[in-house]
Amino acid sequence: NAGVTQTPKFQVLKTGQSMTLQCAQDMNHEYMSWYRQDPGMGLRLIHYSVGAGITDQGEVPNGYNVSRSTTEDFPLRLLSAAPSQTSVYFCASSYSIISNTGELFFGEGSRLTVL
Amino acid sequence: GNSVTQMEGPVTLSEEAFLTINCTYTATGYPSLFWYVQYPGEGLQLLLKATKADDKGSNKGFEATYRKETTSFHLEKGSVQVSDSAVYFCALSLSSSNTGKLIFGQGTTLQVKP
Numbered sequence: 001n002a003g004v005t006q007t008p009k010f011q012v013l014k015t016g017q018s019m020t021l022q023c024a025q026d027m028n029h030e031y032m033s034w035y036r037q038d039p040g041m042g043l044r045l046i047h048y049s050v051g052a053g054i055t056d057q058g059e060v061p062n063g064y065n066v067s068r069s070t071t072e073d074f075p076l077r078l079l080s081a082a083p084s085q086t087s088v089y090f091c092a093s094s095y096s097i098i099s100n101t102g103e104l105f106f107g108e109g110s111r112l113t114v115l
Numbered sequence: 116g117n118s119v120t121q122m123e124g125p126v127t128l129s130e131e132a133f134l135t136i137n138c139t140y141t142a143t144g145y146p147s148l149f150w151y152v153q154y155p156g157e158g159l160q161l162l163l164k165a166t167k168a169d170d171k172g173s174n175k176g177f178e179a180t181y182r183k184e185t186t187s188f189h190l191e192k193g194s195v196q197v198s199d200s201a202v203y204f205c206a207l208s209l210s211s212s213n214t215g216k217l218i219f220g221q222g223t224t225l226q227v228k229p
Binding site: 004033040041042043044045048058090092103104106107108109 | 156158159160161164216217219220221222
């Protein structure tokens with residue numbers, strides 16, 4: 001059982017480059033999301049999706065795009081990387097958007113450095 | 116606004132010591148409360164949760180009680196082990212929200228020495 005799989009685990013970019021962080025889950029979860037983790041700031045929600053074809057912005061969406069063409073996949077795109085996007089990125093999924101279940105299943109993270 | 120505040124770390128303890136990690140929250144409505152744990156090199160995983168006032172969540176020897184009067188959800192363990200070394204995140208979600216969003220505290224690093 002793979003759970004939530006993120007690739008790549010590590011990436012170094014130059015300012016202005018673009019890239020896509022991949023996220024796939026095999027649990028048939030409706031809800032998927034992307035967080036970034038920065039020292040002293042916990043995790044902040046970037047974008048989320050409540051089902052295929054539906055996405056919405058979280059707390060810190062600027063500089064990132066997402067799409068949800070299938071239930072399984074939820075890629076995160078950086079169109080023009082900036083040093084402020086240096087962070088660890090986590091993809092997470094859940095059975096549904098029912099908030100009080102609270103159980104998000106996280107991938108192992110992708111560490112991105114923008115020079 | 117809604118927020119979660121945790122005690123700053125790192126917290127360094129000797130094996131078998133008693134652990135408390137403080138967590139307080141600010142929220143409109145009636146949140147559910149959670150503790151997540153992140154072991155080195157891994158993603159977060161749910162440790163325990165409580166969905167209403169006075170509920171106690173427990174798992175793997177860890178406990179936390181939802182205290183509405185003090186808006187707190189402190190994490191405790193009677194006897195820590197080296198394997199408990201990790202980063203612990205307190206989080207809340209609002210049942211009135213349709214985003215499924217969890218609001219996380221900044222995390223507290225626990226180091227347990229043999």
